[in-house]
Amino acid sequence: xxxxxxxxxxxxxxxxxxxxxxxxxxxxxxxxxxxxxxxxxxxxxxxxxxxxxxxxxxxxxxxxxxxxxxxxxxxxxxxxxxxxxxxxxxxxxxxxxxxxxxxxxxxxxxxxxxxxxxxxxxxxxxxxxxxxxxxxxxxxxxxxxxxxxxxxxxxxxxxxxxxxxxxxxxxxxxxxxxxxxxxxxxxxxxxxxxxxxxxxxxxxxxxxxxxxxxxxxxxxxxxxxxxxxxxxxxxxxxxxxxxxxxxxxxxxxxxxxxxxxxxxxxxxxxxxxx
Amino acid sequence: xxxxxxxxxxxxxxxxxxxxxxxxxxxxxxxxxxxxxxxxxxxxxxxxxxxxxxxxxxxxxxxxxxxxxxxxxxxxxxxxxxxxxxxxxxxxxxxxxxxxxxxxxxxxxxxxxxxxxxxxxxxxxxxxxxxxxxxxxxxxxxxxxxxxxxxxxxxxxxxxxxxxxxxxxxxxxxxxxxxxxxxxxxxxxxxxxxxxxxxxxxxxxxxxxxxxxxxxxxxxxxxxxxxxxxxxxxxxxxxxxxxxxxxxxxxxxxxxxxxxxxxxxxxxxxxxxxxxxxxxxxxxxxxxxxxxxxxxxxxxxxxxxxxxxxxxxxxxxxxxxxxxxxxxxxxxxxxxxxxxxxxxxxxxxxxxxxxxxxxxxxxxxxxx
Numbered sequence: 001x002x003x004x005x006x007x008x009x010x011x012x013x014x015x016x017x018x019x020x021x022x023x024x025x026x027x028x029x030x031x032x033x034x035x036x037x038x039x040x041x042x043x044x045x046x047x048x049x050x051x052x053x054x055x056x057x058x059x060x061x062x063x064x065x066x067x068x069x070x071x072x073x074x075x076x077x078x079x080x081x082x083x084x085x086x087x088x089x090x091x092x093x094x095x096x097x098x099x100x101x102x103x104x105x106x107x108x109x110x111x112x113x114x115x116x117x118x119x120x121x122x123x124x125x126x127x128x129x130x131x132x133x134x135x136x137x138x139x140x141x142x143x144x145x146x147x148x149x150x151x152x153x154x155x156x157x158x159x160x161x162x163x164x165x166x167x168x169x170x171x172x173x174x175x176x177x178x179x180x181x182x183x184x185x186x187x188x189x190x191x192x193x194x195x196x197x198x199x200x201x202x203x204x205x206x207x208x209x210x211x212x213x214x215x216x217x218x219x220x221x222x223x224x225x226x227x228x229x230x231x232x233x234x235x236x237x238x239x240x241x242x243x244x245x246x247x248x249x250x251x252x253x254x255x256x257x258x259x260x261x262x263x264x265x266x267x268x269x270x271x272x273x274x
Numbered sequence: 275x276x277x278x279x280x281x282x283x284x285x286x287x288x289x290x291x292x293x294x295x296x297x298x299x300x301x302x303x304x305x306x307x308x309x310x311x312x313x314x315x316x317x318x319x320x321x322x323x324x325x326x327x328x329x330x331x332x333x334x335x336x337x338x339x340x341x342x343x344x345x346x347x348x349x350x351x352x353x354x355x356x357x358x359x360x361x362x363x364x365x366x367x368x369x370x371x372x373x374x375x376x377x378x379x380x381x382x383x384x385x386x387x388x389x390x391x392x393x394x395x396x397x398x399x400x401x402x403x404x405x406x407x408x409x410x411x412x413x414x415x416x417x418x419x420x421x422x423x424x425x426x427x428x429x430x431x432x433x434x435x436x437x438x439x440x441x442x443x444x445x446x447x448x449x450x451x452x453x454x455x456x457x458x459x460x461x462x463x464x465x466x467x468x469x470x471x472x473x474x475x476x477x478x479x480x481x482x483x484x485x486x487x488x489x490x491x492x493x494x495x496x497x498x499x500x501x502x503x504x505x506x507x508x509x510x511x512x513x514x515x516x517x518x519x520x521x522x523x524x525x526x527x528x529x530x531x532x533x534x535x536x537x538x539x540x541x542x543x544x545x546x547x548x549x550x551x552x553x554x555x556x557x558x559x560x561x562x563x564x565x566x567x568x569x570x571x572x573x574x575x576x577x578x579x580x581x582x583x584x585x586x587x588x589x590x591x592x593x594x595x596x597x598x599x600x601x602x603x604x605x606x607x608x609x610x611x612x613x614x615x616x617x618x619x620x621x622x623x624x625x626x627x628x629x630x631x632x633x634x635x636x637x638x639x640x641x642x
Contacts, residue, residue, distance in 0.1 A: 017507070047494065048492045051342075051490070063496070069489040070496045071341060073338075074360060079331075080335040080338065081338040084298065084335040084336060084337060084338020084341070085341060088342035088346075089342040089490045091490070109331075
């Protein structure tokens with residue numbers, strides 16, 4: 001990395017008092033945040049035209065550290081809040097960041113409806129398969145039979161496939177990556193950020209403090225190895241939606257020519273004036 | 275120009291006239307006409323209407339709109355208002371100006387959707403978790419639905435708070451011939467002038483009536499409902515927590531004198547009836563009937579703003595009353611507030627009706 005690029009990177013962080021961050025050693029959120037910043041810089045997204053919307057949870061902390069407009073909302077409510085920002089200021093780039101609990105459990109209804117409306121925003125779902133902030137309880141993406149703070153005898157619920165739900169609900173761009181595949185994740189993020197309409201990037205991430213410990217996977221390095229071994233590129237599978245026990249990474253869905261909500265609502269305004 | 279309008283329509287018109295350009299809501303009886311009207315009128319003037327997936331989404335959506343500097347409103351009834359409570363708390367804590375209209379129906383829960391009630395008086399005051407004051411306006415007529423919605427939008431903009439317009443089903447659905455004012459005073463917060471590193475979103479100088487930055491203004495603000503410092507960043511230091519809650523309290527406390535909104539007549543009479551919302555209409559009718567029949571005066575005190583409760587003003591105004599009557603379409607919610615805070619050393623009588631029917635002048639007459 002050249003010095004100029006490094007300065008630009010640091011310029012994107014609220015270095016004055018926000019650091020050191022509160023994330024656990026080995027957490028994947030830092031990798032994700034760094035990758036987000038690099039993608040923003042490479043796509044020339046201005047800090048003054050960017051609004052990061054976060055909920056509550058480990059993922060939401062990203063909103064504290066990035067130097068742009070940041071909206072730390074309620075648990076599960078990122079998407080309606082982001083809807084408001086985007087509709088009030090369509091010129092702003094609105095990026096939602098949330099975890100599997102935030103977006104798929106308490107915010108699940110908002111997720112499917114914002115996808116259905118095709119609001120022009122990008123959602124980054126950090127999937128660490130657990131509620132980290134509250135101490136490792138099972139989430140809607142915790143695999144069946146896994147252990148958790150609230151599933152000491154194993155989780156008997158089936159888990160959600162974030163990308164499958166996003167596609168079914170109407171997202172026009174859906175991709176998956178992991179914190180092991182950093183450059184791949186950056187590419188997926190850049191594609192999502194460049195897409196007009198509702199784009200979703202699920203990034204499987206390590207939580208060595210809780211999820212890794214409860215499953216006996218081990219520390220952050222072992223968890224990254226686990227992410228690597230569990231991942232398979234979309235080009236290597238016949239049907240990405242039927243693969244079991246693997247994270248199919250890559251662009252899983254890319255739909256063209258679906259007008260975003262803001263564009264359609266402009267049509268409503270024109271009709272109303274007639 | 276005279277027009278025949280319902281309270282719900284007058285409320286929607288008032289919102290537009292006060293500068294509201296965004297409405298997010300979810301259909302619910304008896305408030306839906308507000309959403310329907312605004313879905314038709316807002317796009318004509320470049321505004322936005324969106325029907326959300328639920329009321330939680332509605333309140334968070336207008337919080338986002340407010341954070342981006344556009345005046346926003348939602349409207350609902352009891353069940354939806356219950357769902358909105360955490361979001362209202364968010365708007366309080368993050369200091370986002372917006373208006374929430376609650377057209378009351380019988381509860382709890384689904385209750386009787388088309389039947390009137392004043393059962394949400396205490397919920398508007400204490401519905402969210404945590405301590406904070408709130409402003410709640412209570413119209414009695416179609417014209418007041420217009421006036422008080424305008425006032426609500428202005429107060430929310432001045433104090434950076436959510437303001438609640440508390441209507442009841444009768445006021446919302448009642449039709450009256452009204453003449454709306456050609457001009458209304460509209461408060462618009464200006465954008466701050468200092469450079470980014472000298473601007474603090476929650477500075478002591480900008481708690482109310484001050485320029486405020488929005489998303490996209492280049493100030494790179496951070497909004498959170500965690501207790502925060504003046505720059506918006508979270509801190510749970512006891513001193514900061516107290517500063518946060520004192521700040522919210524000061525918004526109302528410092529402005530009580532101009533916020534209070536009530537009217538009254540004949541307070542020198544032995545009996546004074548305190549009313550609000552559609553019940554106040556029955557109070558006025560009961561006064562006229564009583565005076566015609568007995569030749570004795572009856573005092574009437576009508577609250578157009580129920581929260582902050584004007585206790586200090588009532589103590590002065592009700593000084594010579596020998597008896598105070600508080601009729602309500604609930605089990606005595608504001609009655610307790612009158613008895614508790616006004617502390618008159620005279621009997622305070624609660625007249626209650628909670629069967630979904632209007633509280634009639636006759637019921638007040640029999641209490642007189």
